[in-house]
Amino acid sequence: MTINILHLYPAEMNLYGDHGNVLALKKRCEWRGIKTKIINYEPGDEIPDNVDIIFGGGGQDSSQSKIEKDLQKIAPKLKEMIENNTPALVICGIYQLFGNYFETNTGQKIQGAGILDLYTKGEDERLIGNVVINTPEFGEVVGYENHSGQTFLADESIAFGTVISGAGNNGKDFTEGIKYHNCIGTYLHGPILPKNPRVADFLIRKALENKTKKFQKLEPLNDALERKAHKSAAKRPR
Numbered sequence: 001m002t003i004n005i006l007h008l009y010p011a012e013m014n015l016y017g018d019h020g021n022v023l024a025l026k027k028r029c030e031w032r033g034i035k036t037k038i039i040n041y042e043p044g045d046e047i048p049d050n051v052d053i054i055f056g057g058g059g060q061d062s063s064q065s066k067i068e069k070d071l072q073k074i075a076p077k078l079k080e081m082i083e084n085n086t087p088a089l090v091i092c093g094i095y096q097l098f099g100n101y102f103e104t105n106t107g108q109k110i111q112g113a114g115i116l117d118l119y120t121k122g123e124d125e126r127l128i129g130n131v132v133i134n135t136p137e138f139g140e141v142v143g144y145e146n147h148s149g150q151t152f153l154a155d156e157s158i159a160f161g162t163v164i165s166g167a168g169n170n171g172k173d174f175t176e177g178i179k180y181h182n183c184i185g186t187y188l189h190g191p192i193l194p195k196n197p198r199v200a201d202f203l204i205r206k207a208l209e210n211k212t213k214k215f216q217k218l219e220p221l222n223d224a225l226e227r228k229a230h231k232s233a234a235k236r237p238r
């Protein structure tokens, strides 16, 4: 069995080690004898029909503007996949653009894909630093944020987590990210998956369950190093 990972716009949208998340997924599959195929999607490409996991990373406002038009073209297909429970991880820039729109701090309105019910407004002050959140499903999650956009969810009850330290979605309402069906949207770079292996395994497990239509229990891995990385990130002052 091969898990097909769709990496959205890796050339433009890949800040603060976000590509490391794709490598973490690949490695955690390999260690369990599961094959992976990484499909790099760039503007103008076709999205294949057999995508098992969707990944998108962060990018500057100018990069977000560059992919805006193409994203509109593939938005219906992405939306259908998310509605059909395809697992996805979208970070910062792509997280914002999976929402309704991002109005930058210069007043430019970038249309989103309308998959997640949220909007983002750019402010002059950037929200930068280490973040610790508490999530109902994965416990403590750690990462690093750097964004001017402040994101507001239509339904705060489906936030990915609650902010313990850092800013999260907007620095005001203590929400961080979103969890909608099997799609996790978050501001956390880092990359997030190596330091939070439970989140990585959630994506892999859901991909396998969708493929086999059966509950899957993943083989446990030795996560001693991952736990160490998590702990040291959690202790770092903001």
Ligand code: GLN
Residues within 6 Å of the ligand: 015, 057, 058, 059, 060, 061, 064, 091, 092, 093, 094, 146, 147, 148, 149, 150
């Ligand atoms: N350009 C967006 C912002 O500043 C996203 C930044 C990012 O992906 N880190 O809000």
